[in-house]
Amino acid sequence: MSRLPPLPALHTFLITARHCNFTRAAAQLHITQGAVSRQIAALEEQLGYPLFLRQARGLALTREGQDWLPRVQQVFALIEQGVQEVGGRSATLQLKAPTCVMRWLLPRLMEWQALRPDVPVELTTTVQHGVDFRREGFDAAVIYGAVPNAGQQVCKLFDEQLTPVCAPSLLDGPLPLRKLQDLARHMLLHPSRDEHDWQLWLQAAGVNFELQGPRQHFETLDMAMAMASQGTGVAIGDWALIGDDLRSGRLCMPFALKVMTGKGYYLVSPGKAVAPGLAQLMAWLQARSAGG
Missing domain, CATH: 3.40.190.10 (Periplasmic binding protein-like II)
Incomplete structure (x- = not known):
C-alpha cells in the first residue's frame, strides 16, 4: 500500500490552490512563503507529478492539480462535518466584522462577555464589508450595505x-x-x-x-x-x-x-436557524442598538 500524503500538506495544497499564490497562502496559514513552497514541493515529490505550474505572474494548477482539488475539498468537508456531528460545534462563536465598526461593536462585545461568559465570542476583523459563508467558517458576520438578502438570519444594528x-x-x-x-x-x-x-x-x-x-x-x-x-x-x-x-x-x-x-450595519448568520447562544447575542445587540 502506498503511503498516504500527510494531512497538513493536503491542507496547504488546498489553501494554495484557492489563492494560486504562495505569499497569500502563507499569510492565511500563518507560516512563511518558503514553508508553503517546501510543503508543496514535498507533496509533489511524494505523488510523482507537479500540482502547480510556476509562472511569472503566479501559480496555475496542472491537470493533476485540477483533478486533486475537488477530492481534497471533499476530504476536508467530511472532516468538518464529522467534527460538528460527533463533537458538536465549539461553544465559542466565530464572528467577523469590518474594522470601521469596531468603535461601536467592541465595547458592546466586552460588555456581553462580562454578562455572558458562557457564550464567548472570537472576533476577526477585516477591511471587507461582506461575507461569503460558503467559503468562510464564521457563525455570523457584521456587514455593511442595503438590507441583506432573504435566507439569512438578520439582526439590524443601526442605520448609517x-x-x-x-x-x-x-x-x-x-x-x-x-x-x-x-x-x-x-x-x-x-x-x-x-x-x-x-x-x-x-x-x-x-x-x-x-x-x-x-x-x-x-x-x-x-x-x-x-x-x-x-x-x-x-x-x-x-x-x-x-x-x-x-x-x-x-x-x-x-x-x-x-x-x-439608505445603508446600514447588520449582523447576519447563514440559514434560517441559529444556535441558542448566537440567537441570544443577536437579540442582545439589537436591544443595545435601540438603547444607544
Whole structure:
C-alpha cells in the first residue's frame, strides 16, 4: 500500500490552490512563503507529478492539480462535518466584522462577555464589508450595505447617518465654523478615497456653492477621526460609529443635520436557524442598538 500524503500538506495544497499564490497562502496559514513552497514541493515529490505550474505572474494548477482539488475539498468537508456531528460545534462563536465598526461593536462585545461568559465570542476583523459563508467558517458576520438578502438570519444594528464632526476648538478658532459657508475655509477630511459621503451630506444640506478648499483622504474612519480631533479639519462620519467621541468631547457636531444614506450595519448568520447562544447575542445587540 502506498503511503498516504500527510494531512497538513493536503491542507496547504488546498489553501494554495484557492489563492494560486504562495505569499497569500502563507499569510492565511500563518507560516512563511518558503514553508508553503517546501510543503508543496514535498507533496509533489511524494505523488510523482507537479500540482502547480510556476509562472511569472503566479501559480496555475496542472491537470493533476485540477483533478486533486475537488477530492481534497471533499476530504476536508467530511472532516468538518464529522467534527460538528460527533463533537458538536465549539461553544465559542466565530464572528467577523469590518474594522470601521469596531468603535461601536467592541465595547458592546466586552460588555456581553462580562454578562455572558458562557457564550464567548472570537472576533476577526477585516477591511471587507461582506461575507461569503460558503467559503468562510464564521457563525455570523457584521456587514455593511442595503438590507441583506432573504435566507439569512438578520439582526439590524443601526442605520448609517452621515454628519460632519470636528474638534471643539475649531468652532471658535481663527476661522470660526458657525455656518455652512464657513466650510469653504476649512480642510475637508474624507474617511475613504472617494468623496461620496461629503457630497451626499452637502447636497442634503442645500449647499449651492463650490468647496474649492484643501481636502485630505484617509484609508479608514479611525484615521480621519483622529485627524479631526486634532483640529486639522472637518471630517464626515457615521453618527453611530463616532458616538463615543462625541460623548467624550473629543469631537463635536458643528451642524445638527444627519443624513440617512439608505445603508446600514447588520449582523447576519447563514440559514434560517441559529444556535441558542448566537440567537441570544443577536437579540442582545439589537436591544443595545435601540438603547444607544
